[in-house]
Amino acid sequence: MLANRLSSSLDPLKALRAFEQQLNQQFADWLQSASARSGQGDFRMWTGDGSAVVEFDLPGFTPAAIDVAVHKNLLTIAALQEPVGTADAGEVHLHERSPVARREFRLPFDAAPERTEAEYRDGVLRVTLHQPEAHRPAKIVVKGL
Amino acid sequence: MSNCEVQNVECQPQSGGVEANPTYLASRPAVDLHESQEGWLLRAEMPGVDENHVEVTLERQVLTIVGTTSVRDPAGYDRQYGEFRARRYERSFRVPVEIDRDRIEAEMRHGLLTVRIPKAAAAQPTRVVVKGGPVATE
Numbered sequence: 349m350l351a352n353r354l355s356s357s358l359d360p361l362k363a364l365r366a367f368e369q370q371l372n373q374q375f376a377d378w379l380q381s382a383s384a385r386s387g388q389g390d391f392r393m394w395t396g397d398g399s400a401v402v403e404f405d406l407p408g409f410t411p412a413a414i415d416v417a418v419h420k421n422l423l424t425i426a427a428l429q430e431p432v433g434t435a436d437a438g439e440v441h442l443h444e445r446s447p448v449a450r451r452e453f454r455l456p457f458d459a460a461p462e463r464t465e466a467e468y469r470d471g472v473l474r475v476t477l478h479q480p481e482a483h484r485p486a487k488i489v490v491k492g493l
Numbered sequence: 494m495s496n497c498e499v500q501n502v503e504c505q506p507q508s509g510g511v512e513a514n515p516t517y518l519a520s521r522p523a524v525d526l527h528e529s530q531e532g533w534l535l536r537a538e539m540p541g542v543d544e545n546h547v548e549v550t551l552e553r554q555v556l557t558i559v560g561t562t563s564v565r566d567p568a569g570y571d572r573q574y575g576e577f578r579a580r581r582y583e584r585s586f587r588v589p590v591e592i593d594r595d596r597i598e599a600e601m602r603h604g605l606l607t608v609r610i611p612k613a614a615a616a617q618p619t620r621v622v623v624k625g626g627p628v629a630t631e
Contacts, residue, residue, distance in 0.1 A: 390540075391575055392572075392574065392575030392576065392577060393573045393574045393575055394566065394567055394570035394571060394572055394573055395570060395571055395573045396567075396569050396570040396571065397569075399570075400570075400573070401567045401570050403575075405540035405541070405604070406540065406604075407538040407539060407540040407603060407604030407605050408536070408538060408603055408604065408605035409603060410603065438527050438528050438529030438530070438534075439527065439528045439529075440525075440526070440527055440528075441526040441527070441528060441533075442524050442525060442526040443525050443526075444523040444524050444525065445523045445524070445525050445536065445538055446523075468603070470540065470541050470542060470543050470603070470604045471538070471539070471540035471541065471542075471603045471604015471605060472540050472541050472604065474567075476567075
């Protein structure tokens with residue numbers, strides 16, 4: 349036991365390892381916080397039969413202030429908040445929100461713009477996109493001779 | 494309160510924070526906080542939260558906002574990419590003593606929580622009328 353204590357207290361790398369652990373933990377905390385702030389987690393995608401649903405977090409906008417555009421396989425979202433009123437005048441203690449938002453999203457297929465639907469609910473924009481019928485694989489009936 | 498992140502403005506949640514519940518993805522809402530002569534205006538982003546799933550509480554001098562979302566998978570689709578867990582937003586702020594607690598208003602709209610915290614009448618600036626002295630006569 350004494351030998352163990354001695355070897356432990358004499359281990360020159362013990363402090364270094366503790367410092368490394370602490371550094372790793374701080375880096376992990378920072379990474380989690382940075383990821384949350386960068387907006388990387390603010391969209392989700394589902395896929396179905398020749399279609400996809402994409403959700404974006406866009407809190408604080410009005411439906412009329414959100415533009416949704418589709419060109420081939422590129423989905424672009426742009427939004428601008430209404431100007432703040434005079435009631436907001438005064439000292440600013442915290443200012444973390446952005447009045448503009450722009451997202452570009454590459455879809456797994458070229459989408460048909462005329463069949464694209466967008467719905468805004470509780471600050472979340474949900475866009476449903478469909479592959480053009482002409483691009484979808486067609487089932488060929490095999491005739492028997 | 495010693496656990497304030499920002500002196501006199503923001504505090505750590507009293508409940509132990511959003512990390513206390515692993516069912517939810519912990520989120521710290523982005524916030525704008527303005528102060529005027531009449532009071533404070535707080536706006537917090539909570540996308541996916543409706544008015545039935547948001548709580549604003551004031552305990553002593555700590556104002557806490559909490560909002561939760563639910564998972565809304567579209568029928569007939571498979572999850573492909575992103576974070577699909579329900580989210581729980583939480584943040585706490587220390588407010589000064591001189592507020593009118595009975596007139597605090599909160600509104601949830603388009604995933605944005607707006608809280609108006611009026612200052613108590615005694616804390617609002619008062620304009621003092623400066624009277625003129627007697628006109629000197631020779």
